[in-house]
Amino acid sequence: MQLQQQVSQCSDREQIQSVQRESSFPGLLVNFDRAEAVRVDGELYSRLCIKTPLVTCGVNLEGFVQEYAEPFLQPGDILIITEKIVAITQGRAMPVEKIRPSLLARFLSRFVTRTSYGIGLAMPETMECALRECGRIRILFAAGIGAVGRLLGKRGWFYQIAGIQASGIDGPCDCTIPPYNRWVVLSPKNASEVAVRIRDSLQVEGVEVAVIDFNDIGGEIIGWSDDRMDLLLLKKILADNPLGQGNDQTPIGIVRIV
Incomplete structure (x- = not known):
């Protein structure tokens, strides 16, 4: 993509x-x-x-x-x-082009719902930042809990477990002032x-x-x-x-x- x-x-x-x-x-x-x-x-x-x-x-x-x-x-x-x-x-904060997402980040980002107010962790580069900030074990556990939540019709469980260091990651967005429209900003x-x-x-x-x-x-x-x-x-x-x-x-x- x-x-x-x-x-x-x-x-x-x-x-x-x-x-x-x-x-x-x-x-x-x-x-x-x-x-x-x-x-x-x-x-x-x-x-x-x-x-x-x-x-x-x-x-x-x-x-x-x-x-x-x-x-x-x-x-x-x-x-x-x-x-x-x-x-x-x-x-x-860093240009998104400088982030090299792992295979795990590419895989997990596919299951994140995109929203109208920001891309969140729905792209491999921002998910990679979450893995680095929070650790793989925590993110994997949060992903599992989030999957259970979706089955029960509950949203937000992933971020409750992953914590503010994950939820606070801002991905690139067209409406943000350059150069930050192509940057990832951490919490x-x-x-x-x-x-x-x-x-x-x-x-x-x-x-x-x-x-x-x-x-x-x-x-x-x-x-x-x-x-x-x-x-x-x-x-x-x-x-x-x-x-x-x-x-x-x-x-x-x-x-x-x-």
Whole structure:
């Protein structure tokens, strides 16, 4: 199968050129058809996006956040950062052409269901990354459990066993900003430690940081700067993926109670 055929295609929403509008806070944006604010558990929260240059390997993430996000922060804000830019700055991204999948990866990838929001492990190169990240035994066990789940009409068992290091792998996708539309990005390492470092580097007091992995059907908080943060509440606030998924180029944002 040619690489072009394997690359995840964009959904109808993602094929539309990103349309961003100014929020009620100068300099901060709202993506496409997302609402600026949502009401959750009786409180109103703004979800504010920050447009940035393309992030590349070797960028100092703390300095990047200080330059592009800190001028907009207020005490009480939660700074949200996509897992993809954390992984990229850690050097955990590579061109798909440089990955040489094993026979096992080619075999297992055939049984992964492709979805509209990403190719996941449904191509040999991303499955090979999962085997390297998680180990063959764990992936084989997860594949067996996943097969049982499918027989019972249950989905998601594979990723529950394989873990976040597998579920967090992002494959190439036409709607992603080049060059990452032809790259594989792994799940970041030590996301909570990264969140703590970023928080501690800020001059604005009272700000917490979350590393998030969301797409247009939901997501997870994979790193946080304080164990007292209400992660379930934050997931509800971010349920519609306000930072976007295509070429929005808004990898960081702010959650602010209104």
